[in-house]
Amino acid sequence: MILEERVFGMTTKMDQAEAPLYIKVHESDNVAIIVNTKGLSEGTVFPSGLELVEFVPQGHKVALVDLQEHEAIIRYGEVIGHAVKPIPKGSWIKESLLTFPTPPPLDTLPLATRDRSSQKPLEGYTFEGFKNSDGSVGTKNILGITMSVQCVTGVLEHAVKRVKEELLPNYPNVEDVIALNHNYGCGVAIHAPGAAIPIRTIQNLATHPSFGGEIMVVGLGCEKLRPEQLVKDDDGSTITSLQDQEGFHAMVSSIMAMAEERLLRLNQRKRVTCPAADLVVGMQCGGSDAFSGVTANPAVGFAADLLVRAGATVFFSEVTEVRDAVHLLTPRVVNEEVGKKLVEEMRWYDDYLASGDADRSANPSPGNKKGGLSNVVEKALGSIVKSGTSPIVDVLSPGEKATKKGLIFAATPASDFVCGTLQLASGMNMHVFTTGRGTPYGLSMAPVIKVSTRTALKEQWHDLIDVNAGQIATGEATIEDVGWELFHLMLDVASGKKQTWAQKWKLHNDLSLFNPGPVT
Amino acid sequence: MILEERVFGMTTKMDQAEAPLYIKVHESDNVAIIVNTKGLSEGTVFPSGLELVEFVPQGHKVALVDLQEHEAIIRYGEVIGHAVKPIPKGSWIKESLLTFPTPPPLDTLPLATRDRSSQKPLEGYTFEGFKNSDGSVGTKNILGITMSVQCVTGVLEHAVKRVKEELLPNYPNVEDVIALNHNYGCGVAIHAPGAAIPIRTIQNLATHPSFGGEIMVVGLGCEKLRPEQLVKDDDGSTITSLQDQEGFHAMVSSIMAMAEERLLRLNQRKRVTCPAADLVVGMQCGGSDAFSGVTANPAVGFAADLLVRAGATVFFSEVTEVRDAVHLLTPRVVNEEVGKKLVEEMRWYDDYLASGDADRSANPSPGNKKGGLSNVVEKALGSIVKSGTSPIVDVLSPGEKATKKGLIFAATPASDFVCGTLQLASGMNMHVFTTGRGTPYGLSMAPVIKVSTRTALKEQWHDLIDVNAGQIATGEATIEDVGWELFHLMLDVASGKKQTWAQKWKLHNDLSLFNPGPVT
Ligand SMILES: [Ca+2]
Ligand SMILES: [Ca+2]
Ligand SMILES: [Ca+2]
Ligand SMILES: [Ca+2]
Ligand SMILES: [Ca+2]
Structure with missing residues (x-):
């Protein structure tokens, strides 16, 4: 799905890290996001012929072509909205320039349609x-x-x-x-x-x-x-x-x-050597930005595929960040029954939000928007990347215990601590948390590895971020590099050989139950 | 409203504390509750002519007359249900023998109809x-x-x-x-x-x-x-x-x-002498039993009247425990506007419960029932007694700050920590908590005085209960005695001169927000 195109602009500086840079994710995209920490100013020119007609902040979208009124705006190869007015090439595509699309209808989704060439097993990896x-x-x-x-x-x-x-x-x-x-x-x-x-x-x-x-x-x-x-x-x-x-x-x-x-x-318990298959890893994102779907989440998705190949259990979650991309997931379920469970969880949440006079537009947060995410469609497309490419073998309702190995959709709210609590209830023994804006997340019951989407965040929060996926944006590392780094780190942390920063500082957020029922 | 009749039975023992004892609250009541800690056995005879035809546990109701099928069962002078079959005099009235009445309709309630002879101001009481x-x-x-x-x-x-x-x-x-x-x-x-x-x-x-x-x-x-x-x-x-x-x-x-x-x-702040009028006291009950409305809550109601006479602010709360007795409260509001606010809070909560497919029968708890409370109607009649007899000068929506002196209905759920948190938000600087089953409740932001409804609880939880209202049941103390004891204790605790048990053990429950909206 990810067919990244990384385009550097002209620069008088010799330092490539400061050269103007945008990333286009899919070949059919008509927008790209700006990589440079301080954004790029009007007049910045790229060899592709693109010239910025105004300032565009980091993570925000630039129009790669002239967009007509009502024309589809495409990122990750998917429609994230339509232009409310003509948008000239090189413009900053602010949130207000997009219409908010309707979500994929739930009754016509393709279930279990994807061809599954089985992935090569990954053997020999263990932890204590x-x-x-x-x-x-x-x-x-x-x-x-x-x-x-x-x-x-x-x-x-x-x-x-x-x-x-x-x-x-x-x-x-x-x-x-x-x-x-x-x-x-x-x-x-x-x-x-x-x-x-x-x-x-x-x-x-x-x-x-x-x-x-x-x-x-x-x-x-x-x-x-x-x-x-x-x-x-x-x-x-x-x-x-x-x-x-x-x-x-x-x-x-x-x-x-x-x-x-x-x-x-x-006190009699002792660590023994266990296959990587004994890991139950919960993937989550929080404080996301436009890089989440380009750097940290793809690296996490790559690691998820490694884990599944090693026989482990991997959860992805966050219903409101899956809902608008569910049509990309239903083809990946292993059978119709699992597909129906997935659709049922989407429907349940639609109803739950409606009963509180809310809808999916309640996500994203102001920080997500500041980070370049225009709406929950764009956020969802970047969020589901955490699931990698493996088949979805099961769907859990919130708080249910997992009974299968492989990739599982564990339905939870996107709320960080509610999601973490529910993934723990489902049996998670290792948590991977990606963040663009930054959050000092930690749990007491399982180690939390924090992955930053941007190098600037890793530099600023040097003693809180465990893995920097920001180098993927600048081309200094590949998705595969960071995915393997994360995989090895999980094994070391699971073994107690390495500590995450949250473990070091004993950062333990409170559990947070999901109670959709009333108090009395 | 409380016209207690305390009836001792025959006993061969000289110790009055162990003599058979029941309490009838209102002259029109056709049931009474058994006071003795271990209940009373079949064959127990009272001078009133009543003879128990079966064992009746402590706090549970006995039929004072032969009740016909469909006949109203009356406690506190109010209907708490109807008999599902004939109930002979002297029988234990179990929960299953009562129908569950419909709540008072909200559109025909009498508003501000009660004559208000103004209470005599209470002067000269201060705290530091x-x-x-x-x-x-x-x-x-x-x-x-x-x-x-x-x-x-x-x-x-x-x-x-x-x-x-x-x-x-x-x-x-x-x-x-x-x-x-x-x-x-x-x-x-x-x-x-x-x-x-x-x-x-x-x-x-x-x-x-x-x-x-x-x-x-x-x-x-x-x-x-x-x-x-x-x-x-x-x-x-x-x-x-x-x-x-x-x-x-x-x-x-x-x-x-x-x-x-x-x-x-x-650190520059110093205690100074303040009139009792500066107290903002939140009244609450939790882990209630059938004595709550006979001992602790009436004593708290008496203290509430003293506080109001001294110019202080008093909250009572817990919508689900007011709903079924609201017809006894609407006459007491100071004007139609306050009455409408009170009715509005009831309606809001009815709708809130309905939206979660629940209703007022979700209250009481199993412990309440074990303590003799058959349903939320009986619980409510005992719960509102905490409000004393003063006029209701204002109604607050959940978490609103109080701006008036006098008796205020601060609408909150009955859930102990949600209620306490919301009363704190409304400005409470002193909390009084009555309990029959016993709960080790404490808050960090305001002192909590715990009042037991039964002597046996005070004896068992000697280092947690601050005031014993159980002696009211046995006639060893009057409602007035315990009400004044509580009033004086509030002034001493507010001054930092005395510590409650919860303060001594630093028992601090977490705040618990009331969020009726969905998580995302
Ligand atoms: Ca997320
Ligand atoms: Ca999240
Ligand atoms: Ca805590
Ligand atoms: Ca209560
Ligand atoms: Ca309560």
């Missing part, structure tokens, strides 16, 4: 992980404490602090103790259709591979979400209810005792 | 508070750091930890430094009609009276919720955007520098 009895593999060794209701947060935080100070030092193989904070469990319409999502999310987070099968649940006692709905507790050792305790000190003691039992067992 | 230049008064002295988007959480947490360790000890008059964590700001439909609520909540939390007018906002840069929408920043000293910083260390340094500037000024 924590094998669990259920077959899953953790990249971390953590005690995770589940809560059935937010009411217990204050007590649990107090207890976790004491566990970390007083007990954790005795169990050096255990990396961390975390409370799975959320704001669900009571004061919500627990029987509303939307409630299934947050409930299964909490349930699936409790059994995350980083926790080594050691589950404990702290509940209150009177909450709507019954702890017994979340986990089995045959011998009564898995759940503690604060209302059964004789006051605050007893609550803290009970939590600490349950924690210590589990720390003892978790 | 922190006066702010805008006229508000804080009960705490805290640096509150606002975030425009959840993306900054990880960095901000790191910075706050360092501020508390390295800077706060130099400013002994400042009690705490807190990040106003939330999961809003991006990845949400920012132009959906529901978005107004979380946005004004964040805005009004930023200017909470505990923060002494010292505002600082940490933003990312590309988020949908613009920091400039939240606060004015004429001189550029109020907002920092992480995307403007040269990496992680620069971000932390910039936050720490902004924080220190403010700590310096906050």
Whole structure:
């Protein structure tokens, strides 16, 4: 799909990095984006004959030909809108010059139509992980404490602090103790259709591979979400209810005792050599810009293909950033059933947005637009590139656990922390996050590798960005180079041999549940 | 409204505390609730002639007369349902024996019809508070750091930890430094009609009276919720955007520098004597039981009347627990305009629940039911008692700032932390929380006084419950006694002279925004 054309302009400077540069993604595109950090001024000339008739900022689009009123504006080989008036060649195509196209209709999509020449298996790649009895593999060794209701947060935080100070030092193989904070469990319409999502999310987070099968649940006692709905507790050792305790000190003691039992067992966990196939990698973008679809996301897509060839599981997500490009994805599903599930998730989200008097135009953000993305169509075309080229073997509803290997569409909102939380619930043990504007994203349950779309961001955020894909724009690196770099880094980070910047600074954003149902 | 009849049964024991006891609330009631902690067994006889024909648990209802099929079951002098079959006198009235009544229709409610004999002003009561230049008064002295988007959480947490360790000890008059964590700001439909609520909540939390007018906002840069929408920043000293910083260390340094500037000024704040009229008290219940409306809530209602007589502001809230008793409240509004606002909030919530395929029956919780509350009608009748008897001078939409003194209905969900967060946004500087089942509730921005509805809870949670209203059930204390105890305790806690248990253990639940709009 990506047929990049990188065109340097004339420059008096010898430094190629500062030479005027635009990138056209697909041969049929009639627009290109400007690469230079400070944009390019009126009068800039390219050997292709293009001359800018006005200033164009970095990442923003320039018209490669004279565009008539109503003419289709094409990027990634797809229509991203129509010209509201004639746009002369060399003009800056501002957001206001495009109409907003209707999304692909959902009832006529081609399902599973693409020929699948099977990709060559990629063998011999391994990492050092924590094998669990259920077959899953953790990249971390953590005690995770589940809560059935937010009411217990204050007590649990107090207890976790004491566990970390007083007990954790005795169990050096255990990396961390975390409370799975959320704001669900009571004061919500627990029987509303939307409630299934947050409930299964909490349930699936409790059994995350980083926790080594050691589950404990702290509940209150009177909450709507019954702890017994979340986990089995045959011998009564898995759940503690604060209302059964004789006051605050007893609550803290009970939590600490349950924690210590589990720390003892978790401390026995050792890293062993696992095939790359045991990775479950969640791909996501946030704070995107016009380079996302040209640099970072294609490199991530290349790495996704490597992972799939190695037998691993790869998630891509973010329904609102897939919706407008779904016609490019439905041909890639493995069969009609998976195709229908994909379409169903799109339809569900259309309805969900409509029920809140919103629509897909609520995405992108002001920062996305400043970064050159005119609308969600252009954003989606750049976003789905993260999925690479593999067949889509399954579709998960928000928070469902993955049961297959290969490329999976895990339906989630695009909201960064909601998406990350749901991918964790689906079993993700490694997260790759691409960003153009920059966001200091981090999770406690899985390592997060941050990939910048622009070199300027990597330079500015030298101690937050792990991989720079910006060099792809300037031609200093290829998509393949960065894709392989990322693949190797994933294995090293999964093994605990390298730390991401977010791990180094312990940047842990809160979990963020997706609750489409009402609060009461 | 409360015309309690407390009836002791025969006992061979000399200890009155263990004598069989039921409470009938209103003279027209045909049911009463059992007071004894372990319930009462079949054959228990009362001097009224009542004999239990089966075991009845604590807080649960007993039929005082033979009830015919379809006959109205009356508690608090109001119909809480109809008998689904004949119920003999002395039977346990289980939830399944009541039909669920339709709620009061909203278009025929009597507005502002009650005669208002003005209450005698209560003078001479004061507390030691922190006066702010805008006229508000804080009960705490805290640096509150606002975030425009959840993306900054990880960095901000790191910075706050360092501020508390390295800077706060130099400013002994400042009690705490807190990040106003939330999961809003991006990845949400920012132009959906529901978005107004979380946005004004964040805005009004930023200017909470505990923060002494010292505002600082940490933003990312590309988020949908613009920091400039939240606060004015004429001189550029109020907002920092992480995307403007040269990496992680620069971000932390910039936050720490902004924080220190403010700590310096906050450290100058001193407590001064303020009239009780400067209190803004939010009343709430959570983990309610059948005693809530007989013991704790009436005592809180009595204290609410004292506060109003002293010129203070009192909020009651929790729409789903007001809806079924709204016909008892609309007569009490001061004028038609306020009445219409009250009705409008009920209607908005009916629609909100319906849009998520839920209704008011989503409340109560399993614990409420175990505590004897059959349905939300019975719960509501006990819940609104917190409002006392004063006229309702104003109605606030969720998260709006109060501008009047007196009794105000601040519309919020009943969800404990959502309600508390919204009452804080409305300007609450003191929180009173009644509980029957027990919840270790706490907030960082205002003290929380916890009142138990039952003596057994106070005995069990000796180091969490501040006031025991359970003695009202057994006749060992009157509603007036506990109401005055609470009033005096509020003044002492507001002055920093006494600490609540939640303050002592630093039990701080997370803020919980109310976002009725979709995520994207
Ligand atoms: Ca994205
Ligand atoms: Ca995202
Ligand atoms: Ca937190
Ligand atoms: Ca309540
Ligand atoms: Ca409540």
